[in-house]
Amino acid sequence: MKAAYYERQGKASEVLRLGEFPVTQPGAGEVRVRIHASGLNPSDIKARTGFSGGMSFPLVVPHQDGAGVIDAVGTGVDSARIGERVWLFEAQYLRAFGTAAEFVVVPSQQAVSLPDNVSYEVGACLGVPALTAHRCLFADGEIKGRAVLVHGGAGAVGTAAILLAKWAGAWVATTVSTPGQADAARRAGADVVIDRWREDVTTVVKAATGQRGVDRIVDVSVKENLEIDIGCLANGGVISAYAMGASDDQLSVNLLRAMIAGCGFRFVYIYTVPFTAKSAAISAISQCLAEGAYCPTIGLHLPLDAIVAAHEAQESGQVIGKIIIN
The missing domain is CATH 3.90.180.10 (Medium-chain alcohol dehydrogenases, catalytic domain)
Structure with missing residues (x-):
């Protein structure tokens, strides 16, 4: 799979790279998602620049949020989830691989069902x-x-x-x-x-x-x-x-x-918010989505190949709305 990554912290143009990685299999309690859209957050910038701490892994594929389709499940996960449209949260928290990639593996509970009437781009704005x-x-x-x-x-x-x-x-x-x-x-x-x-x-x-x-x-x-x-x-x-x-x-x-x-x-x-609180939030967000009441502004769409430009745009503060990597 193609993925963006960095092996040291610093300026986007100096540390972000594109590479090919093996597509990993989901472990127990995990799902693998083919990513359609990845959402960029200020916290992704802070992680890459070192604001929020040092490198937790020798290599990091950034981005916490995204949306796509489950294409494989690990043991303990209902196989009926294969083919399910989902939005993701905290994909890269305490893990090396985030959503700036063609596939990502996450715990099943961090892949939330995305209603059919909601686009992957909107799904990547959640998280x-x-x-x-x-x-x-x-x-x-x-x-x-x-x-x-x-x-x-x-x-x-x-x-x-x-x-x-x-x-x-x-x-x-x-x-x-x-x-x-x-x-x-x-x-x-x-x-x-x-x-x-x-x-x-x-x-x-x-x-x-x-x-x-x-x-x-x-x-x-x-x-x-x-x-x-x-x-x-x-x-x-x-x-x-x-x-x-x-x-x-x-x-x-x-x-x-x-x-x-x-x-x-x-x-x-x-x-660090308790999962019980996140679970309540997920329920509310899902209801809001289902009722068609969640319509965020998307300010910029870019392909994965333009990951450096996406990070620079986020840091500039000039883009009104969410930056999405397709």
Whole structure:
């Protein structure tokens, strides 16, 4: 099979290569999937550059998310799964081979049935973004009839959070930085779209919620947004942070303001979220898909041969929507 890989961490153009590898057989409890689409995430970039730690394996085929068709199963897996359309999550977590390849082997529970009316490209948009968004939104209770603020509503997790929150019956405000991002956030269903550079986020959110504030905040940069978050939060609300930059390893909190706000903090690293929570997320995501309510923005399609260009596009931050490797 053809696969992208790297044997050392560094710049995409310096370390990413294409090669031919044997097609492996699934072991006990595993399935093999012929990949139709692979989804690229910021965490894939962080792994390749060394931001999130050193090399766990001598050779890595990147990418956690993808979608395709099961073509073989290991012992203990029902052979009826052969031919099943699936979406994948955490394919490369604690494993050397991810979805940037023509085939991948994963534990059976990490290959989730993909409805016939959902494309492989949309399936490859799930995984990390959808599971992360669900955890941020629902870990502290149901959100039907509640108000949600999503920072960075045009990003992969931001878009997933808007889609899932609207599907669940919440009111959603989101922040963006450009007109193109605003369009993407509106397509996802956001009720209020706020230009973070031209508008006062707290004033807009408070006015739109009758001064009450929001019950959940899904934050891509909590260190940068903390003052805004506490200002926007309804009493007893929760701020869920799921990402950080290289200089964001410490967070200072004004304890008095946080106490007065009754503020809760949740930090989400999807790879270590308990599987029981992921299972609940998978059920919700599957229902959302089946109802036709999950329609993410796909910003760029590239072939596997263009893996370097795909990684560079992800790092540039200029692509609005998910980057998909076909």
